Amino acid sequence: MAKPQRKAPEDKSRRAFLEQLAQIQAEPVEPGTYLGDLRLALTLADQADEITLARFGAKDLDVDQKPDETPVTDADLRAEQFLRDQLARTRPDDQVLGEEFGGSKTSKLLKIQESRKRSWVLDPIDGTANYVRGLPVWATLIGLVADGRPAVGVVSAPALGLRWFAAAGDGSWKGASLDSAERLRVSKTKKLGEAFLSYSSPSNWEDQGRLAGLIRLIGDVGRSRAFGDFWSYMLVAEGCVDIATEPDLAPHDMIALAPIVTEAGGLFTDTRGKVTGPFGTDALATNGRLHPRVIPYLHGKGLK
Numbered sequence: 165m166a167k168p169q170r171k172a173p174e175d176k177s178r179r180a181f182l183e184q185l186a187q188i189q190a191e192p193v194e195p196g197t198y199l200g201d202l203r204l205a206l207t208l209a210d211q212a213d214e215i216t217l218a219r220f221g222a223k224d225l226d227v228d229q230k231p232d233e234t235p236v237t238d239a240d241l242r243a244e245q246f247l248r249d250q251l252a253r254t255r256p257d258d259q260v261l262g263e264e265f266g267g268s269k270t271s272k273l274l275k276i277q278e279s280r281k282r283s284w285v286l287d288p289i290d291g292t293a294n295y296v297r298g299l300p301v302w303a304t305l306i307g308l309v310a311d312g313r314p315a316v317g318v319v320s321a322p323a324l325g326l327r328w329f330a331a332a333g334d335g336s337w338k339g340a341s342l343d344s345a346e347r348l349r350v351s352k353t354k355k356l357g358e359a360f361l362s363y364s365s366p367s368n369w370e371d372q373g374r375l376a377g378l379i380r381l382i383g384d385v386g387r388s389r390a391f392g393d394f395w396s397y398m399l400v401a402e403g404c405v406d407i408a409t410e411p412d413l414a415p416h417d418m419i420a421l422a423p424i425v426t427e428a429g430g431l432f433t434d435t436r437g438k439v440t441g442p443f444g445t446d447a448l449a450t451n452g453r454l455h456p457r458v459i460p461y462l463h464g465k466g467l468k
Contacts, residue, residue, distance in 0.1 A: 182438060182439060182440075184312075185312070185439065185440050185441065185443060186440045188311070188312040188313055189312075189313050189426075189440050189441055192333070193313075193315075193332040193333030194333055195333045195334050196333070196334065197315075197331075197332065197333055198308070198310065198315045198316050198331040198332055198333070198334070199331055199334060201308050201310070201315065201316045201331065202316050202318070202329060202330075202331040202334070202342070203342065204254060204255070205306045205308065205316055205318040205329070206318055206329060206341060206342065208247055208250055208251075208306055208318075209304055209306055209318050209320040209327065210320075211246065211250070212243045212246060212247060212288065212304045212306075212320065213304065213320055213322040215239065215242050215243045215246060216239050216243050216288070216289060216295075216302075216304060216322065217322050217323065218239075219237065219238065219239035219242070220239070220295060220298075220300075220323055221298055225237055225238065225239070225296070226238040227296055234292065234293070235292050235293055235296050236264060236292060237289070237292060237295065237296060239288070239289060239295070240263075240264050240288045240289045240292060241264055241288075242288075243288035243289065243304060244262045244263065244264045244265055244286055244288040245265070247260075247262070247284075247286050247288065247306065248260050248262065248265065248286070251284050255282075255284070257282070258282040258283060258284055258308075259281060259282065259283040259284070260283070260284045260286065261283055261284070261285045261286070261415065261416065262285070262286040262287070262288070262416060263286065263287045263288065263414070263416040264288060280310075280311050280312045281309075282308065282309070282310045283308070283309045283310075284306070284307070284308050285305075285307045285308070285309060285415055285416050285419035285420070286304075286305065286306060286307075286416060287304070287305040287416040287417060287420070288304055289302050289303070289304060290302060290303050290304070290305050290319075290393050290394045290417065291303065291392070291393045291394065294393075300321075300323035300324050301321070301323075301324065301391075301392070301393065301395055302321065302323065302393075303319050303320055303321035303324075303393075303394045303395075304318075304319075304320045305317075305318070305319055305394060305416065305417075305419070305420035305421070306318040306320075306420055307416075307418075307419030307420035307421075307422075307423075308419075309419060313332060313441065314332070314419050314420075314422040314423045314426075314441050314442060315331065315332045315423065316329075316330070316331050316332070316420075316423060317329060317330050317419065317420035317421060317422065317423040317424045318420060319394050319398060319420055319421065319424065321394070321395075326338070326398075327339065327340055328348070328398045328401060328424050329345075329424065330423040330424040330426075330427040330428070331423065331427075332423055332427065334427070335347055335348075335427050335428075336348040336401050336423070336424045336425070336426075336427035336428035338398075338401075338402065348401045348402055348403070348424070348427075348428040349403055349428055349429055350400060350401065350403050350406075350425075350428050350429045350430040350450075350451035350452065351403040351404075351405075351406050351451045352451070352453070353406045353451060353453065353454065354453050354454070356384055356385055356386075356454060356457045356458075357384065357385070357386055358386045359385045359386055359387075359406040359407055359454055360385070360386065360387045360388070360389075360404070360405045360406050360407070361381065361382065361385045361387070361388040361389075361405070361406070361407045361408075361409075362388070362389055362390065362391040362392070362395075362396035362399060362400075362405045362407070362408045363378060363382070363388065363390055363396070363408070363409055363410070364390065364392055364393075364396075364409075364410040364411065365390065365392070366378065366379075368410070368411050368412055369411050371411075371412075372411050372412065374411055374462060374463070377461045377462055377463065378409075378461070378462070380461055381458065381461035381462070384461075385406075385407070391405070391408075393417075394420075394421060396408035396409075396410075396449075397421040397424070397425055397432075397447075397449050398421075398424065400425055400428075400430055400449045400450065400451065401424045401425050401428040401430060402428075403428075403451070406450060406451050406454055407448075407449070407450045407451075407454055407458055408447075408448075408449045408450075409435060409446075409447060409448045409449070409458070409462065410446060410447050411435065411446045411462075412445065412446060413442075413445060413446055413447050414445075415442060415443075417442075417447075418432075418442030418447055419442050421442065421447075421449070422441050422442040425449045426441075429451070429452065430449055430450060430451050430452055431448075431449065431450055431451075431452045431455045432447065432448075432449045433447075433448055433455070434446050434447065434448065435447070435448045435459065435462040435463065436459060436462075436463060437455060437456070437459045448462065
């Protein structure tokens, strides 16, 4: 009789980490704990909006290609540098990770999460390709990881005139500021056939060999559109969309989004439903009720 295989130590370590992560994010947060940080993030977003809007549509916009063949503009660089400078002045003991000037890698963020250090995670322009083409669907993302959880998220889309924000324990909101905002709630949709799905480019799914599952999901939901980037997740938080998913993301793409979705009553995990919050390398956000129905499509299990 063959001996049962022993699991590798790293498997046990990862399982322990995932259990710790789920436990941390299940812990209740006292209201007001992160309100000071949220107020700061909203002020920073106001100032970043001035930088990005001033360069939106500029004839002399400087556009380069990064090693991953995605665009970066002078507005991305200016906005992130500004945010870094302001955080160095106002939160000198906190770490800062960002898309354009480094540090925003999943491995580093996991270490920060395990140590429960405070770290701001920035994406100066989420949707740079839209920004370059003159499309108004782009936003500055400002997120804070504190006490092992995504604690604060601000998503500011000035060309759309929209802003969403949340702090753990204090709900999820849409509006210009804390004084003029409406509270967000996810939808109550239970049936997959009645659900509204927003997804990213099919080519991204095809690159990972998961396009067939996405196509089946599109066929089984009630309605689907590819809003893309931050907007898909904000629509989940608003209750306009029931499911949003992407197959390949970095921490700066997700940290600000997660608390806005979860404080609105939704779920934000990786596409396997294993990693709670934005600490994986892909994302699935739903109203919570539909989460277990969607996961099999994204990994090809349990489908006939």
